[in-house]
Amino acid sequence: MTENQIFDYVREHPDQRVKVALVDIDGVLRGKYISTEKFFSVIHSEMGFCNVVFGWDMADVAYENSQYTGWHSGYPDAPARIDLSSFRMIPWENNIPFFLCELIDSPQHSAAVCPRNLIEKVIDRAQKSGFTPFFSQEFEWFNFEETPASVHEKNFQNLKPLSPGMFGYSVLRSTLHNDFFKSLFSDLGSFGIPLEGLHTETGPGVYEAAITYSGILEAADRAVLFKSSVKELAYKQGIMATFMAKWDERLPGCSGHVHQSLWDAGASKNLFFDEMDEQRMSATMRHYIAGQLHCLPFILPMFAPTINSYKRLVEGAWAPTTLTWAVDNRTVALRALPGSKKSTRLETRVVGSDVNPYLAMAACLASGLYGIQHQLALQEPTIGNGYADVSYGRLPGSLHQATEAMKHSSIAIELFGETFVKHFVASREWECQQYGRVVNDWEKRRYFEII
Secondary structure, three states, X not given: OOHHHHHHHHHHOOOOEEEEEEEOOOOOEEEEEEEHHHHHHHOOOOEEEEXXXXXXXXXXXXXXXXXXXXXXXXXXXXXXXXXXXXXXXXXXXXOEEEEEEEEOOOOOOOHHHOHHXXXXXXXXXHHHOOOEEEEEEEEEEEEEOOOHHHHHHOOOOOOOEOOOOOOOOOOOHHHOOHHHHHHHHHHHHHOOOOEEEEEEOOOOOEEEEEEOOEEHHHHHHHHHHHHHHHHHHHHHXXXXXXXXXXXXXXXXXXXXXXXXXXXXXXXXXXOOEOOXXXXXXXXXXXXXXXXXXXXXXXXXXXXXOOOOHHHHOOOOOOOOOEOOEEXXXXXXXXXXXXXXXXXXXXXXXXXXXXOOHHHHHHHHHHHHHXXXXXXXXXXXXXXXXXXXXXXXXXXXXXXXXXXXXXHOOHHHHHHHOHHHHHHHHHHHHHHHHHHHOOOOHHHHHHHOOOO
16 A cells, blocks of 8 residues: 555554554563544654563563662653554454554663664665565464463473374364464454465374565564464464464474575565575675574574574474584575575575564574675585584573673674664563572472482
8 A cells, every 4th residue: 555545554454443553572462552633642742651561571570770760760762753654454353554663762761672673774784785584484382272371270290282183284183273373364364364275283283384575674573463364263262372482391392494585676686596506505605604604693682582492402302502504404594595596595494483573583584694795615514413423512501591691702893883782682581580580380299209
């Protein structure tokens, strides 16, 4: 739609309200409904969002270690703008208009803490170098025949999965709760999140969806909205969807693999493809992969942001543990997929489903550009089992280790700026502190009687 067509749609919608949201540091949509009148009063200027959305964690507990905001600042409103290009209609809410927002720099507020602002800065860097990034993300997630109330009543124990057993790529299991399965295709498509594919994965009640590729900002918008939309559509069917990286230690974890390629300024030529190369990989692609491998140990929290993320990154569980790459190998961190001039791409397999897509894609692109800028040489590919190839080291094994590496890294600051890195690192330190205070069920079973 043109700008005028969008305005006409908003003006004429019978609900006379608009839904707006921005994305916090954890990738959670934080939003509200505003009246049509309010929308037109702010669309060409700015609106206020309480800056606590970047000053608390996913449980709404205020950070005690944040410089951006806190009790010391009084949690004022931060200026934000509505991005007209993000316009969508929500099919499961009477097609009411929806828009994404992002922060605006002001003397009192830095927009650097806003994940959507961060990815736009990295995109601008790519475009100034003559690159057009195309990205997409795929997600795995578990589904349960539960509601928010029942999950809490059961204390997150003994939940009933949507389907029993291990049955990946099952044509049979997809007929169970087929209304939900169909709505994921149709409603998400109507909401501007087209899917390339959807199938069951191995594990009880697990689905996997691949979102259609696009320009990187649109890809990140789609991925952010996908996670929230799946949960909303699940609610309507009496289903709970979770994007935890590792729901159960006995089952595989849930990935959020990011696919990416760089095209020329006119978006007409895939710069990762080289027909003359034996592997059909260009020098640009090799430098890009080398950059990700080089930077990965110092930016891992942007790919694996929670305590739970590192329960997924274990050997033999379809998630990488080493600093490795190879062609079409699912045991390595970076899986190169050289093919045709249209399809040649890189798959970053470190990323979990619990990720903030803006941060994961920004990290992929920024580290890849770093490799191109510094003309980094690509190490030899892994042959066979990536878990056994420790030639170039292992990934940090916990959020604490990964956060410490990022905190003391000059590379992270070079890629993302000091303001963002300080805020993000503080939020990950807070996550570790919150976990460290808790006495969990494992400790009780382990120590209560015996010790």
